[in-house]
Structure formats: structure tokens, C-alpha cells
Amino acid sequence: MKTKERIIQASIELFNEFGERAITTNHIAAHLGISPGNLYYHFRNKEDIIHSVFEEYISHMETAFKPTEGPMTVGKLADYCDEAFSSIWRFRFFYSSLPGILLRDHTLQQRYLNVQEAVSGRAGVVLKALRDNGVIIIDDHAIEDLIQLIKLVVAFWISFQMCQSNDVKVEVPAVYDGVVKLIALVKPYASEEAREEFERLQQNYRARSEL
Numbered sequence: 001m002k003t004k005e006r007i008i009q010a011s012i013e014l015f016n017e018f019g020e021r022a023i024t025t026n027h028i029a030a031h032l033g034i035s036p037g038n039l040y041y042h043f044r045n046k047e048d049i050i051h052s053v054f055e056e057y058i059s060h061m062e063t064a065f066k067p068t069e070g071p072m073t074v075g076k077l078a079d080y081c082d083e084a085f086s087s088i089w090r091f092r093f094f095y096s097s098l099p100g101i102l103l104r105d106h107t108l109q110q111r112y113l114n115v116q117e118a119v120s121g122r123a124g125v126v127l128k129a130l131r132d133n134g135v136i137i138i139d140d141h142a143i144e145d146l147i148q149l150i151k152l153v154v155a156f157w158i159s160f161q162m163c164q165s166n167d168v169k170v171e172v173p174a175v176y177d178g179v180v181k182l183i184a185l186v187k188p189y190a191s192e193e194a195r196e197e198f199e200r201l202q203q204n205y206r207a208r209s210e211l
Contacts (some may be wrong), residue, residue, distance in 0.1 A: 004042040006032055008056065011049050015093035019168075020050070020101065031096060047105065052110055057091050065122045072129035074197040077186070080126060081179050081205065084154055089175050095158040096170070114167050116151065123147045127186075136189040142203050177209035 001009070010032050014023045020040045025046050035082055043049045061151045064083040068076055102109040123168045127143045138146070157178035161170050183202045 003034070003038065004052075007039060007042055007049065008052050012053055012056075012091070012093070015053070020093050020097050025049070027112065050101065050105075051108065051210075053091075054094070054111065057094060058111065058115055060087060061119060065111065065119055065126075068175060071133045072126060072135065073133065074135060074194055074201055077126075077130065077135075078201055078204075081182060081201070084182060085175055085179050088157060088178060092158050092170060092175070095155060096162055098155060098159070120147050123150060127136065130186075134191050135194045136186065137191050138189045142189070146185060146189075150182060153181050153185065157181070173209045173211055177204050179205045180209055 002133045007028060011023070011028050013033055014028060024038055025043070026036055028049070029036045032039075043052070064087060065080060068079075094101065102112055103183070122191075124143060124147055127138065127146065131138055131143075157175070159172055161174045161178075181204055183198065183205065187195075187202060
């Protein structure tokens with residue numbers, strides 16, 4: 001792995017472990033066993049590193065949550081739940097500090113809004129595909145509201161968890177609990193035929209959240 005990529009990956013690791021605001025470029029360099037000058041050869045400052053991390057986040061979001069071929073089923077919905085978990089866990093520092101990071105960098109904020117717009121479009125395609133396959137019963141207006149609620153849970157679940165305890169470190173089970181809540185948003189719209197499948201899906205993630 002090249003040094004620039006090592007810096008990006010180490011930054012994600014340290015930001016996730018200790019919080020983005022607590023980590024400096026010196027911390028990152030020391031963690032990697034390189035000189036600050038070597039780090040500055042690749043990145044001008046910490047904000048430059050955050051931009052590169054965000055590019056990785058964008059790449060992840062562009063490959064995840066894409067509608068699949070064939071009829072949309074609860075089983076395929078489980079794949080999207082796994083993608084949501086992966087996104088929240090992989091970039092949890094970003095979700096925990098979202099307002100602060102975006103408010104101090106308008107360029108990053110616009111990139112984030114563009115990504116969210118694309119994700120909303122994909123979510124709408126998935127929900128309509130579930131409806132077309134008889135998995136859920138929902139009208140277009142309710143779909144728009146549901147998309148906003150899903151985005152709200154994904155974007156702020158980590159922050160919410162951090163506010164519930166003096167221990168600011170969020171562990172894997174708490175993120176799985178967020179996936180349980182995502183399923184809870186969709187489950188009320190389940191058709192009679194799909195209700196048991198939704199219940200099993202939710203129980204599966206609830207079990208993981210209780211480990």
C-alpha cells in the first residue's frame with residue numbers, strides 16, 4: 001500500500017477510535033511511524049486528509065445501495081441493510097461529527113448534499129420496486145417521507161447513541177441496533193404476505209445488536 005493510501009486508512013482508524021477533532025496530523029504520522037514532513041508531502045493539512053477520506057466515502061456510497069436486477073424481495077432488502085451497517089460503521093467518525101465537519105467546509109457540504117440526493121433517488125427506486133413486487137403497500141407521498149426518515153436515522157444514529165451515554169465510543173452492536181430501526185421504518189408498510197419475512201429480518205439484526 002502506498003504511503004498516501006496508508007495515511008488515509010490510518011486517519012479513518014484514528015478518527016473512528018478517538019474522534020476527528022482529537023486527532024492531529026502529528027498523531028497520524030506517529031501512528032504510521034513516519035515523519036510529519038513525509039505526511040505533508042502527501043497532504044497539506046488535516047482538512048486535506050478529510051477531503052480524501054470523504055472521496056472514499058463517496059466511492060463507497062456510489063457502489064452501495066444500487067438497485068439490483070430482478071424482482072425486489074425482503075432478502076434483497078437485507079443486502080441494503082448490510083450496506084447501511086457497513087457505511088455507518090466504516091465512517092462512524094464522519095456520522096458522529098457530521099454538522100461540525102460540513103459547516104466548516106462548504107465545498108464538502110455541497111459534495112455531501114449531492115451524494116445524498118443520489119442516494120435518495122436510489123432509495124426511491126428500491127422502495128417502489130418493493131411496492132411493485134407486492135412486498136410493501138405504500139403511495140408515492142409516503143415513499144418521499146420514508147426516504148427522509150431513513151436518511152435521518154442513517155445520518156444521525158451515531159450522534160444519537162453518543163448522547164445516550166457518558167461513554168462516547170460506539171460499538172458494533174449499537175450500529176446493528178440502528179439497522180433494526182431502519183427496518184422498523186419500513187415494516188409497517190409490509191404486505192400481509194411479507195410481514196413474517198420482515199419480522200425475521202428484524203429479529204436477525206436485533207440478535208446482532210444484543211451480542
